[in-house]
Amino acid sequence: MMEDCLFCKMVAGDIPCNKVYEDKSVLAFRDIDPKAPTHVLVIPKKHIESINVLKDEEKALMGEVLMAGQKIARDEGIDASGFRTVFNTNAHGGQTVFHIHMHLLGGRQMTWPPG
Numbered sequence: 381m382m383e384d385c386l387f388c389k390m391v392a393g394d395i396p397c398n399k400v401y402e403d404k405s406v407l408a409f410r411d412i413d414p415k416a417p418t419h420v421l422v423i424p425k426k427h428i429e430s431i432n433v434l435k436d437e438e439k440a441l442m443g444e445v446l447m448a449g450q451k452i453a454r455d456e457g458i459d460a461s462g463f464r465t466v467f468n469t470n471a472h473g474g475q476t477v478f479h480i481h482m483h484l485l486g487g488r489q490m491t492w493p494p495g
């Protein structure tokens with residue numbers, strides 16, 4: 381656990397979150413400022429800052445993040461209608477929390493290109 385990391389504090393249970401999924405290596409919870417009817421953040425419990433510093437040995441873990449997203453999309457009933465998954469990285473990506481997370485957004489039509 382990284383001190384002063386908001387998402388690590390959620391993993392530790394020190395800060396409450398609206399949990400939608402948890403297993404031994406992944407936690408998912410609703411975004412506090414949702415940008416779509418479904419807006420869930422899926423994170424590895426392990427502190428990793430961003431895609432920039434992902435290591436080879438974390439490939440399987442990130443696969444678990446994706447598979448959790450698949451299950452959550454199904455549970456939220458947005459698998460067939462569709463959804464968007466986003467990893468923001470650093471300034472141009474719009475990253476504000478430096479614990480890697482996958483945004484899972486659905487329940488409305490998304491547009492392309494993203495803003």
Ligand code: 5GP
Binds near residue numbers: 398410411412477
């Ligand atoms: P980023 O901007 O880094 O891609 O995404 C961070 C996300 O975390 C934002 O969508 C923001 O709304 C969400 N967020 C920030 N603080 C909290 C919080 O305390 N609780 C929850 N559930 N989400 C948060």
Ligand code: ZN
Binds near residue numbers: 385
């Ligand atoms: Zn963290």
